[in-house]
Amino acid sequence: MFIKEHQFERVRFELQQRPVEVLKVDHTSEGFVTVTFTGPLLAQFNSLSFDDHIKFIFTNSQGETVRRDYTPRSFDTASRELAIEFALHAHGDASDWARNAKPGDQAIIAGPKSSRIIPKGFDWHLLIADSSSLPAVARRLEELPLEADVIALIQIEQENDRREFDRSTARVIRWGDSHQSLIDMIKEMSLPEGEGFSWVAGEHTFVLQVRDVLLEQGQPKELMKAAAYWKKGETNFHEKI
Known part of the structure; x- marks a missing residue:
């Protein structure tokens, strides 16, 4: 419930x-x-x-x-x-x-x-994105209260694509240089206590892998949204997973 x-x-x-x-x-x-x-x-x-x-x-x-x-x-x-x-x-x-x-x-x-409005009052928010979905994560970080507990794992193609977000002790933002680096981060972490929401978007295969890891870690599928913003070898691809 x-x-x-x-x-x-x-x-x-x-x-x-x-x-x-x-x-x-x-x-x-x-x-x-x-x-x-x-x-x-x-x-x-x-x-x-x-x-x-x-x-x-x-x-x-x-x-x-x-x-x-x-x-x-x-x-x-x-x-x-x-x-x-x-x-x-x-x-x-x-x-x-x-x-x-x-x-x-x-x-x-x-x-x-x-x-589809995702409530801001969850105990914690996990945002996982590759560069294609970085703009969505940036908007979410701007809209969430500074005191909201947030973990953001973001893959970028080049180092100077890192950006500064409003900082607070409740926010953890980590950058990776590949899809695999983000997957490794997720495998090494434990989901916080309480009822939290996980959001992941990016390349199709990457999103599928992240979703499976989160499910294995106990994240309820009802409290997770996974979307493929693109797929290698295809154009104009978007799919909710």
Whole structure:
């Protein structure tokens, strides 16, 4: 039986496609670019959960329409400004678009269809991410109270993609340079006492491995969310596991 305050809530939205325009581009680090969009139809935009997904629709260099899933990094209702953080992979239509984005560029934002709100009042929160889901973790860390007990294990492609988060004695943030390094960290740790929630996202095989380790350690599947943001050898892949 779960504590009432730990129950999840699903909020559904009317699905809309919203034309947007690039307002500004910030180079977050060598491997990430944050693009801020604006547009009048963003007045009705909603994103209530840190791991919501929108469909980012754009035109690539060959003139083809491309659709990719992204997490809203932040949204300012008053100014109608929506930020998306892009990981700059060596190859990829979305990475190329973001790398070359400039104010005035056009795109379309569709969704999110819904938000599954994960309560903030758990005894502890475990966040496990590779670089593809780092923006979602960054948003979650910003939204959680500083006094919330959080363990974040994050894999990055290059050392200078580390970033500073608000610090507190209740937060443990560890960085790894490979999927295996994060798996090793998880195997070496013991889950904290109390009722906690584990969230993991990243490459498909990696997420499956992490989920299995957490289940072996006694994490209830009802208190865990695992999602594959990408899969080696495939494009435009997203799957809840």
